[in-house]
Every structure is written in structure tokens, then in C-alpha cells.
Amino acid sequence: MNIELAANFSYIVSAGFFIFGLKMLGSPATARKGNMLSSLGMLIAVVAGLTASGIVSYEYIIGGVILGTIIGALAARLIAMTSMPEMVALFNGSGGAASLLVGWATLYLAANSSATAALSSVGLATTGIGTFTASTAVLAIVIGGVTFTGSLIAYGKLSEIIGSAAVVFTGQRFVNSLILAGLLGSGVMFCQQPAVDSQWLYIVLGLSLVLGVMVVIPIGGADMPVVISLLNSYSGIAACAAGFAINNNILIVAGSLVGAAGIILTNIMCKAMNRSLANVLFSGFGAVKQGKAIEGEVNPISVEDAYYILEAANNVCFVPGYGMAVAQAQHVVKELGEILEANGCEVSYAIHPVAGRMPGHMNVLLAEADVPYEQLVEMDDINPRIENVDVAIVIGANDVVNPSAREDEDSPIWGMPIINVDQARTVFILKRSMASGFSGVDNPLFFGENSRMLFGDAKVSISGVIAEFT
């Protein structure tokens, strides 16, 4: 009893560390310390968790921890910064899988009479599986399962293993509703007669994994930041449900903190796209309606001409997008920025809230390239003074600079706040080809009077411009 009391007090301490850690993660100056504080909280919680009275053998625990540590550490160390969104999705998925498994295993523990003696001290039912345990375990299984397969699909889309476009078919909503209804029905059936070999349990398991796939496939690449933060939220809620199932306070506290954080980020992302969450989740971006077709001539430009214009410019603004990540161009971009600065030019980097494939994706890449924090400006800061920008250089961004969002009411992205690069004196657009963006929407920016297309790989093009300067 004393050990259990001590464990519960340690949980309070670790919850405190999580809270302060998250708080400190909100400011650049303290963020790193905050992360360490939160990892310390995790360490305390884990050690306290090891003292739980039901644990008799430690071999498998140690084995699992060692294996997980090796995989996690290697993945975190080896991953390229440009592949960060995929990595976060995978970590998220493993969190979801863990919650699913804990929920499932709890049913076995609760059903096992000799184990229940140990568990009864923490409030679990003494004979068979109680309804409360059964229903919360099912919740952990469902949310964990959706998080798991959803994250795997998100990983596949982000790493382009599977097509990143929205997969929409007729009757999709109907099918999804059927799955959801089936899930609800079998969950209720299971809770009425909970048993580990109940067929309803397997149906719940199967359907929740299928549901995870179904909810993420209709979401297109450009909406990925929303999905990633939403899945992040789910993984927290799944941990929370697992906490209810095993009566563990720290799982509930930490899980709901993560759940709330994910919801807030999701909301920020949705606002940045001027869409509701429901719209993102159900509409199948870009597949539903098509704006007007745009016709006109594009003006290509050579690297040499780009150099002459940049050489004379006094104010240059880079607008990065996912294409910069793909081309790994952040280092050459920063190099060009430094050369321009040395040339007496004012340089800034304008970052749209949903540029890239995860919230804050571009910030991370530019930080990796050592771009000074002061040069990063947000959309609302750059737009009022965009007319003073001599050259706006769009690197692999498309939808976030598409003027259709302002001008074409029929466009799928209508109403989304954008960086108004078309109002700069000159716009360079670095692009591989004339293909439309991730959302599949045409971009009238390319046909603008003041637009110049610099075709080719972004990294090669910028290196070319740098070569002209030196």
C-alpha cells in the first residue's frame, strides 16, 4: 500500500513536470528546457509505473523497453529534417498502437481471476470483466486503432509510398457511417457480455483499424497539417481511455493534455485555411469541385536574368513551401539570402501557417539551415508591406500563394488566407514543371504580368544564381 501511495504521489510530480514542460515549449527561449523537463516527468512516471503491484516478472518489460529504445533512438537520430512529418506520424501511430494493446491486454487481466486479486486493489472488478473496464478498454482499442492505421496511412501519403491525392469514391460517407454504426453496435454488444474470446471484440478490433484507414484516405496532401495534428490529439485521447481502463491517473492527465494540445493546433491549422474541421475531414479537397480553368502565357526566365534582377533588388522575400523540403533546398536558400544581404538587400522569409506538410514545417527546415529567427515573418506581417518587396521568390509553394483564394469564388481554396506575392513588384516562381499544386487547383499567379517562372529543381536553380553572384 505504501509503495502504491508513493507511486501515486510520483504521478502528481510527473504531471507537474508535463505541465511546466508544455508551458515552456511555448516560448523559443525555454523550449529545449521544457522538453527535457517533460522527459524527466516521463521518467518519473515510468519508474512509478514499474512499482505497480500486479507486476511479477520484469524480463519482458525490459526486453520491450530495450527494443523500443533502440528503434526510437535510431529513428530519431537518422531521420532527415525534411522527412520530419512522416516521422511524427509514425511515432504517433506507435502511441496509438500501444493504447490499443493496453486496452486489449487489460481485458485479459481483468478476466483472469488470479490477476484480478492484484488488480482489485486499484479498483477493478473482482469477478470477470466489469462493464466499466470493458467499455473503457473498448474505447482505448477503438481510438488507439484509428490512430494507428490512420497514422500509417498519413505516413504513406507523406512519404509518397502511396498516392498523396485524396481518395474519394461514391458512397464513401455511407460506407463510413456503416463502419461507425457497426463499431458502435459491436462495442455495445461486447460490453453487455464482456469476454476475451467474444466475437464482438474481434469485430471491434477489425472495424477500428479499417476506420483509421477510411478517415485518412479522403484527405489530400495539402490538408496533411490538419490530419497530423488531429491524429496527435487522438493518440492523447487513446492514452486517456487506456488510463480509465486501468484506473491510472497519470495516463488520464497526460493523455488529456496531449488531446487538448492537438485540438488547438488542429484548430489553428483549420483557421489558416479558412475551413471548418468537418470540411477538411469530409470534403476530399480538390476532388469535389474545380475552379475556372485559367489560360494565358507564362514568362520563363533564365538563371542569368534572375541574377540581374536580384542583383538590383533592395528587398527580397522568400516564400518557401513543401517543394523546398522535397528539393532539400533550405541550405542554398539561406546561402543566397546571405549573399543578398551582403549586397545591401533586405531579406525576409515569409511563412504561411500551413506551408509544408505539418504545422511549423518550414520553420524547422529554415532553422536547420541556420536562418536567423528575426528574418522569419508570418503571413499577417508580410502582407501589408508586400508592395514594397522588389522580388518575392516562391520556392515550391503553390496553394498558399494562389490568388484564386482571393479572386475566384468557385475555387476550392476560395477564402483561404494567402501570402499576396502577386502584389510584389516581381515574383520568381521556382518550379519543376507546370503541374498544379497538391490540391490540384490551377494557379493564376503563374500567368501574372509580373511573374517569372524559373523552371527546374529548386536547389539547382538557386545554386545557379549563387554561382552568378560569385
Added chain:
Amino acid sequence: MEVVFLTFILVLSIFLGFELISKVPATLHTPLMSGANAISGITLAGAFLSAGAVNNEIAVILGTAAVTFATINVVGGYLVTDRMLGMFKSKSGGSK
């Protein structure tokens, strides 16, 4: 009563979470997300209970898998967040 108590904790934590995160600069969205993601690996503390039980083989298997997955989430999440934040720190002009 236990349920009421747990729900009480849940509701308060959600409010706290909203309060904590509502004003975070865009620059920190990614580290915040992956840091929060690491915290969601807290399931680890609960997974021990099944992985360490001797009297039920299936629970041990499921529990051990859960321990592995949760550890990947925790270790990977914290390390990758630290790696990212390390880059934010090394800025020439000092970060404020």
C-alpha cells in the same frame, strides 16, 4: 465514485491543456506537436501491468508489444524534439 473522480481529473486536465497551448508562436508548432506526441507515450506506464503479469500468456504478449510501441513513441518523440529544438537554439543572432 471512482469514475466521478477520474472524470473530474479528465475535465480539469483538458482545460489546463487548452490554457497552456493557446498562445504558441508558429515557429514552435512542430516541436510542440512532437513534444506532446512524446507525452502520449505515457501509455507505457500502464503497459507494464500486462507485460509483467505471469499468469496470462496473451496479456504478456500484448503487454510486451505495447511496451515496445510506447517506448518507441516516448524515446523517439523526445529525442527528435530535442534535435529540432537544438537547431532553433544554434541561431547566430541569439533567439529571443
